[in-house]
Amino acid sequence: MKAVIFFCCLLMLTACGSSGQKDVVENPYAERMKELTHNGVSAMQRERWLVAEKLFDRALHAAQLANDSNLIARAWYNLGVLYASKGDNEKAVAALKKTMRVAEQHQLEVTHLRAKTALALLRQKQGHAAWRPDAFSASMPMDLHLSLARLAQLQKRYNVARREYAFVLKKKVSDRASVLYQIEAHMGMALLADQQADEVAVKQSVHQVLEMSRKVGAPRLAAHALLLSAKWEKNLISKDDSLQDALVIYQRLQDVRGQKDVLAQLIIVAEKQSDQMRLKALQEQLHTLEIE
Amino acid sequence: MVKQEDFVSSMRRQVGWFVIFGVGILLLLLLVTSVRTNVFAKQFYIYFFPPSAGSFYEGQPVKFQGFAIGHVDKIDLEEGGKVKITLELLERYRHMIHEGSVAKVVKEGLIGEQVVEVTAGDEKELAINDGDVLGYETEASFEQLLADLKPAVGNANVLLRELASLAIWLNDPYGDVRIAMSGLRDVTEGVRAGKLEAMIEQSTATLMHLQKFAKELNQQDVVQGLASSLKLMTRILNDVRPLAETMGKEGPATVEHMNALLKNVDQLSKALNIVASDLSELTPELPGLARESKATIEEINNLIKNLQGSWLVGGDGKGETKDEDAVAAPPALDLRP
Numbered sequence: 001m002k003a004v005i006f007f008c009c010l011l012m013l014t015a016c017g018s019s020g021q022k023d024v025v026e027n028p029y030a031e032r033m034k035e036l037t038h039n040g041v042s043a044m045q046r047e048r049w050l051v052a053e054k055l056f057d058r059a060l061h062a063a064q065l066a067n068d069s070n071l072i073a074r075a076w077y078n079l080g081v082l083y084a085s086k087g088d089n090e091k092a093v094a095a096l097k098k099t100m101r102v103a104e105q106h107q108l109e110v111t112h113l114r115a116k117t118a119l120a121l122l123r124q125k126q127g128h129a130a131w132r133p134d135a136f137s138a139s140m141p142m143d144l145h146l147s148l149a150r151l152a153q154l155q156k157r158y159n160v161a162r163r164e165y166a167f168v169l170k171k172k173v174s175d176r177a178s179v180l181y182q183i184e185a186h187m188g189m190a191l192l193a194d195q196q197a198d199e200v201a202v203k204q205s206v207h208q209v210l211e212m213s214r215k216v217g218a219p220r221l222a223a224h225a226l227l228l229s230a231k232w233e234k235n236l237i238s239k240d241d242s243l244q245d246a247l248v249i250y251q252r253l254q255d256v257r258g259q260k261d262v263l264a265q266l267i268i269v270a271e272k273q274s275d276q277m278r279l280k281a282l283q284e285q286l287h288t289l290e291i292e
Numbered sequence: 293m294v295k296q297e298d299f300v301s302s303m304r305r306q307v308g309w310f311v312i313f314g315v316g317i318l319l320l321l322l323l324v325t326s327v328r329t330n331v332f333a334k335q336f337y338i339y340f341f342p343p344s345a346g347s348f349y350e351g352q353p354v355k356f357q358g359f360a361i362g363h364v365d366k367i368d369l370e371e372g373g374k375v376k377i378t379l380e381l382l383e384r385y386r387h388m389i390h391e392g393s394v395a396k397v398v399k400e401g402l403i404g405e406q407v408v409e410v411t412a413g414d415e416k417e418l419a420i421n422d423g424d425v426l427g428y429e430t431e432a433s434f435e436q437l438l439a440d441l442k443p444a445v446g447n448a449n450v451l452l453r454e455l456a457s458l459a460i461w462l463n464d465p466y467g468d469v470r471i472a473m474s475g476l477r478d479v480t481e482g483v484r485a486g487k488l489e490a491m492i493e494q495s496t497a498t499l500m501h502l503q504k505f506a507k508e509l510n511q512q513d514v515v516q517g518l519a520s521s522l523k524l525m526t527r528i529l530n531d532v533r534p535l536a537e538t539m540g541k542e543g544p545a546t547v548e549h550m551n552a553l554l555k556n557v558d559q560l561s562k563a564l565n566i567v568a569s570d571l572s573e574l575t576p577e578l579p580g581l582a583r584e585s586k587a588t589i590e591e592i593n594n595l596i597k598n599l600q601g602s603w604l605v606g607g608d609g610k611g612e613t614k615d616e617d618a619v620a621a622p623p624a625l626d627l628r629p
Contacts, residue, residue, distance in 0.1 A: 034619060037619045038619055040621070041619060041620075041621055041622070044621055044622065045622065052621075056621070074619065074620060077620060077621070078619075078620065078621040081620075081621040081622070081623060081624055082621060084624035085621075085624040092624075111620075114620060114623075117623075118623060118624070121623065121624065121625070122624075125626065141620070143620060143622060143623050146623060146625070147623040147625070150623070150625045150627070177622065180622065181622070184625055184627055187627040188625075188627060190629075191627060191629060194629065221627065224627055224628055224629055227629050228629040231629070257628070258628070261628075261629075288372055291372075
């Protein structure tokens with residue numbers, strides 16, 4: 001009897017063990033593509049654009065050698081988003097259109113939707129008429145809901161934007177990439193509240209952005225949040241502190257546009273404080289940036 | 293008398309020839325030297341404005357397609373804090389450098405001297421002129437990459453220490469692992485022990501190799517940091533080895549502790565990913581090794597996930613399905629106020 005129980009247990013355990021195993025045969029090009037993409041996304045999250053571009057480019061080569069449509073479409077999408085993040089809009093549009101073509105041919109729904117939404121976001125930012133989706137299925141990944149929220153926000157469809165940001169924020173997350181999406185959702189909520197002059201909601205969302213940024217490291221979003229919080233701060237000293245903090249981050253990130261925005265706000269503060277010396281220094285700093 | 297005059301004139305002639313010959317040799321040497329060192333070669337000057345003068349010095353060689361074509365003549369700090377670098381280049385190469393050419397700092401080999409490299413530019417365009425301003429392109433230098441590597445190495449250190457404490461806990465003969473799971477010895481014997489042990493052996497060997505390689509680069513502080521991290525990691529894996537020998541016999545620990553171990557292995561795998569990514573531009577061998585160790589750790593990770601999902605430790609036998617879409621790049625939202 002004992003022997004039968006032992007044999008049954010052993011059989012079940014072996015079955016459990018084998019159920020989670022990967023396929024023994026793997027395409028080395030596909031594996032290489034996934035690894036390069038993973039590293040590229042990691043570089044992109046740290047704003048290492050040059051490294052990310054090289055890695056995504058090599059990932060595309062590997063995907064083409066693997067001759068896997070899903071991977072090829074994903075590689076084109078990653079390159080498209082990278083170019084869009086860098087501000088290279090022409091290349092971004094070409095790569096995203098390529099993604100859509102491959103995804104359409106091979107019925108890759110998620111990749112197709114991602115590329116279409118990214119293209120719409122790009123067009124909307126450039127001031128052109130863009131695709132206006134109302135909702136995505138709840139089973140779609142977080143980044144798609146976040147992109148839809150931002151697109152709806154730019155198209156002034158605030159209810160859709162709020163619903164989608166809230167959807168992203170409701171998700172239970174554990175990895176850094178998902179936490180970064182939630183920080184972006186909080187920032188989106190803060191911008192929505194700002195547009196509707198809801199001071200309390202702005203402060204709550206900004207607080208969330210700053211708290212979460214400190215945990216996972218999202219300096220650019222933290223600087224945006226500090227700039228926005230300064231706008232609503234009535235106390236001139238606190239306002240000045242927030243702006244100074246934002247300025248330092250923008251300087252470290254070499255974000256000229258951010259620096260100009262902060263300096264313009266600091267000039268207003270200096271005018272209110274009637275601090276002529278500081279006013280002059282800030283104006284000179286702004287002038288230097290504008291020349292550059 | 294005549295003979296004496298002949299002798300004197302002959303001596304004068306010989307001295308004359310000697311002097312002429314000597315001066316001729318000297319002139320020839322001077323000519324050869326000047327041709328070889330380009331002292332009298334016609335030169336022209338171009339400028340560029342890098343964000344910092346940190347990587348430049350006067351006399352620094354300037355190269356074009358690997359050939360020395362000049363040197364850094366002057367480094368000036370201009371009004372408004374702009375750095376101006378003046379390059380003195382040989383005129384005979386001017387026609388090869390076209391508009392659109394850029395200057396960048398490159399390193400000759402891994403630990404070689406930094407030189408300024410000038411690119412050819414757009415060959416359809418005209419050649420550059422004396423006094424033209426070139427663009428400056430920054431390349432991810434060894435120092436920059438190492439600076440970026442520092443946090444990854446720091447993270448790896450913290451994670452490795454956590455792993456060390458986990459290893460001690462897992463190996464404690466009086467700990468709850470051994471006591472709680474001793475009853476499962478017969479059931480699990482031989483099922484997984486071999487595989488886990490083999491993987492940890494493989495990981496240890498890979499890391500030792502990586503550590504040896506890192507030691508060869510010990511001129512760099514950061515690489516020393518990496519070496520010490522890897523040393524620590526090797527020690528931990530050696531600590532974990534007895535666990536591997538008995539894990540299959542005694543089964544996994546409580547779900548809570550297994551989760552903690554899994555989380556740490558996950559984080560370590562990510563840290564190694566960053567290390568591999570940053571090193572990919574330094575040397576092909578080092579990232580390859582880092583990748584190998586990452587792959588091994590991922591295998592350990594999968595194995596632990598399988599163990600965790602086993603009905604023996606309260607799971608449902610199904611591993612967590614990996615979201616293939618997780619490797620998509622984050623969308624470009626630009627949430628600037």
